[in-house]
Amino acid sequence: MGKFDGVLLCTDYDDTFCTATGEVPQANREAVAYFRAEGGLFTVATGRAHNTFAPYASLAGINAPAVLSNGSQLYDFAAGEMLLDVCLPQSCREELGPLPAASPGVGMEAYHKGAMYIVGHNAWVDRHIAKVKVTGPDTAVEDIPLPWGKAIFMAEHPDLLSVQQHILSRWGEKYEAIFSNPHMLEVTAKGCNKGGMVLELARRLGIERKNLYCVGDNQNDLPMLAVSAIPFTPANCAPEVKAAGAQLLCHCEEGAIADLIARLDKLY
Numbered sequence: 001m002g003k004f005d006g007v008l009l010c011t012d013y014d015d016t017f018c019t020a021t022g023e024v025p026q027a028n029r030e031a032v033a034y035f036r037a038e039g040g041l042f043t044v045a046t047g048r049a050h051n052t053f054a055p056y057a058s059l060a061g062i063n064a065p066a067v068l069s070n071g072s073q074l075y076d077f078a079a080g081e082m083l084l085d086v087c088l089p090q091s092c093r094e095e096l097g098p099l100p101a102a103s104p105g106v107g108m109e110a111y112h113k114g115a116m117y118i119v120g121h122n123a124w125v126d127r128h129i130a131k132v133k134v135t136g137p138d139t140a141v142e143d144i145p146l147p148w149g150k151a152i153f154m155a156e157h158p159d160l161l162s163v164q165q166h167i168l169s170r171w172g173e174k175y176e177a178i179f180s181n182p183h184m185l186e187v188t189a190k191g192c193n194k195g196g197m198v199l200e201l202a203r204r205l206g207i208e209r210k211n212l213y214c215v216g217d218n219q220n221d222l223p224m225l226a227v228s229a230i231p232f233t234p235a236n237c238a239p240e241v242k243a244a245g246a247q248l249l250c251h252c253e254e255g256a257i258a259d260l261i262a263r264l265d266k267l268y
Contacts, residue, residue: 150186
């Protein structure tokens with residue numbers, strides 16, 4: 001028996017658990033090891049799809065299924081099993097596919113069964129590829145196979161705001177469209193967000209809401225912060241997250257997860 005038995009901690013990965021250069025602060029590693037040794041369940045809730053997070057799963061030290069693809073996938077890395085995978089509507093290719101051509105400067109990544117396909121290749125797509133170290137072919141929209149797990153639009157922020165408005169005003173009943181950073185607009189099926197999938201994970205694990213804690217730094221983390229017993233965010237968070245009232249931790253580079261676990265250590 002440990003002091004964190006029955007406690008589930010879900011963290012965003014990029015710029016929360018790991019730094020902008022992909023490093024995991026040693027303080028986080030040590031704190032997660034302590035949390036797990038005391039019976040805690042630790043996992044990641046990330047915008048990354050399975051293929052772009054899998055190479056880093058072992059670095060995260062998770063001991064519970066991970067929430068992937070911005071809340072459209074639940075994957076058990078210990079068992080090597082996809083527990084839940086919710087795809088975009090079949091109409092996504094006709095509705096979302098033409099948007100890069102209609103919005104000069106906007107690039108798109110579409111994901112199908114673990115494979116990435118690129119439309120409207122631009123500098124922001126290149127930066128994302130360099131960060132996740134996974135790429136895919138430049139493909140005509142009509143040649144991207146269905147179903148799509150999710151789509152990501154990448155461009156300057158004002159251009160993406162227009163894309164977001166277009167998607168939600170025309171097909172708001174079908175899609176979630178939320179920013180994971182100012183240059184990445186993530187589109188998943190309606191109802192698929194980090195909050196909903198974190199609650200599903202807690203239900204499957206038998207975790208009470210009072211023992212569910214979430215931490216994240218950007219707008220796509222707001223749904224899971226809303227279901228957290230206490231919402232937490234690193235000091236480097238987006239203004240929208242700070243305005244939502246999450247408790248501020250230290251900067252991610254200083255070990256924000258270690259800071260959070262130290263606070264939980266005083267609660268339990």
